[in-house]
Amino acid sequence: MTSERLYTKPTSVQEALQTAREYKNDFAFIAGGTDALVNKYQGNVDYNCMIDITGLHELKQVSVSGNDLSIGALVRLDDLGKFGMITDRFPALVQAAGEVASPMLRKSATLGGNVLCENRCSYYNQSEFWREAVGYCLKCEGDICIATGGKKACFSKFVSDTAPVLIAANARLEVHDTDGVRIIPLEAIYTGDGIKPRNLSPTSLVTRIVLPLTTEYQIIFRKLRPREAVDFTSLTTAVSLDKAGLVRIVVGGVDPKPVVIDGKKGEDKDALVKKALSKCRVVDNDYYSRNYRRDMMQLFLKESLDQMW
Ligand SMILES: Cc1cc2nc3c(=O)[nH]c(=O)nc-3n(C[C@H](O)[C@H](O)[C@H](O)COP(=O)(O)OP(=O)(O)OC[C@H]3O[C@@H](n4cnc5c(N)ncnc54)[C@H](O)[C@@H]3O)c2cc1C
Numbered sequence: 001m002t003s004e005r006l007y008t009k010p011t012s013v014q015e016a017l018q019t020a021r022e023y024k025n026d027f028a029f030i031a032g033g034t035d036a037l038v039n040k041y042q043g044n045v046d047y048n049c050m051i052d053i054t055g056l057h058e059l060k061q062v063s064v065s066g067n068d069l070s071i072g073a074l075v076r077l078d079d080l081g082k083f084g085m086i087t088d089r090f091p092a093l094v095q096a097a098g099e100v101a102s103p104m105l106r107k108s109a110t111l112g113g114n115v116l117c118e119n120r121c122s123y124y125n126q127s128e129f130w131r132e133a134v135g136y137c138l139k140c141e142g143d144i145c146i147a148t149g150g151k152k153a154c155f156s157k158f159v160s161d162t163a164p165v166l167i168a169a170n171a172r173l174e175v176h177d178t179d180g181v182r183i184i185p186l187e188a189i190y191t192g193d194g195i196k197p198r199n200l201s202p203t204s205l206v207t208r209i210v211l212p213l214t215t216e217y218q219i220i221f222r223k224l225r226p227r228e229a230v231d232f233t234s235l236t237t238a239v240s241l242d243k244a245g246l247v248r249i250v251v252g253g254v255d256p257k258p259v260v261i262d263g264k265k266g267e268d269k270d271a272l273v274k275k276a277l278s279k280c281r282v283v284d285n286d287y288y289s290r291n292y293r294r295d296m297m298q299l300f301l302k303e304s305l306d307q308m309w
């Protein structure tokens, strides 16, 4: 590993992986940069090398191959609605992307960057000065979780808004790494540990998000945030129903990972909502209180299920 500062813009996946190997844990892939650069300049992460992947044009394609819809990791959130196949088959994905951040940010932010954006917490996503004054927590070299008043685990929130919809539609990720290429279910990359929320190796490059076209999904997306125009989520829900009557509930913003509950149409709705509530480890690390977010989660899920059957 070298400590020299570097900005590089590879033109192939192999070149990007080669540089990633050289810089190991001291680099970041930069797609839209709307999460990675903010975290760097706020002092939450540091690295010497920026690998700007926006020159990897094959990651900007949307195509249909066999029974799959393939969306390149670099497709911008603002552009998802320009593809007929996405708007026709997955309108909730376009809706979720359209509720990320603000109009200007969505012109740079990518779908790949969104599913990989960093977890957040109101005690951690602050300036260095603020964190030093309050005291450091587990996520920044302290020894307790401040949000929970001293627990030894981190509950930073999972905040991607597109991931719940993608998981509700059984999306998979194509990941290139030093040991080759693999396709994995999207939900499998999230660990539930707020300190290290994803289990991908640092050199993993996500190239495509793959959605199945073999079944049709009805998906209802809801998001709670203080200001409609710019804020991160306080609660995101996506509920899907497929042609075979399978129901999937995915909840973001209330646990270090997206919480997933599977059921069937006709099942007791209150029992499904209760199951989702019991799995979410909501703590007071958001603009809204823990109790308010739990109440809103019940409301969002109940209304979504009522709308569906
Ligand atoms: C004011 C503000 C409000 C925001 N509001 C929201 C919100 O409401 N909802 C929300 O979901 N997000 C929000 N965000 C976060 C961010 O803008 C989005 O998540 C955005 O989609 C990130 O995409 P990006 O392309 O900019 O990712 P980047 O910042 O480029 O990257 C994000 C992370 O993913 C990694 N990465 C990116 N692409 C790849 C790849 N192909 N392979 C491997 N690693 C990769 C990067 O190294 C980095 O760790 C907000 C950000 C700001 C500044």
Ligand code: SF4
Residues within 6 Å of the ligand: 120, 121, 122, 123, 124, 137, 138, 139, 140, 144, 145, 146, 147, 148, 153, 154, 155, 156, 194, 285
């Ligand atoms: S949940 Fe606790 S440990 Fe995690 S970032 Fe917040 S205060 Fe720190």
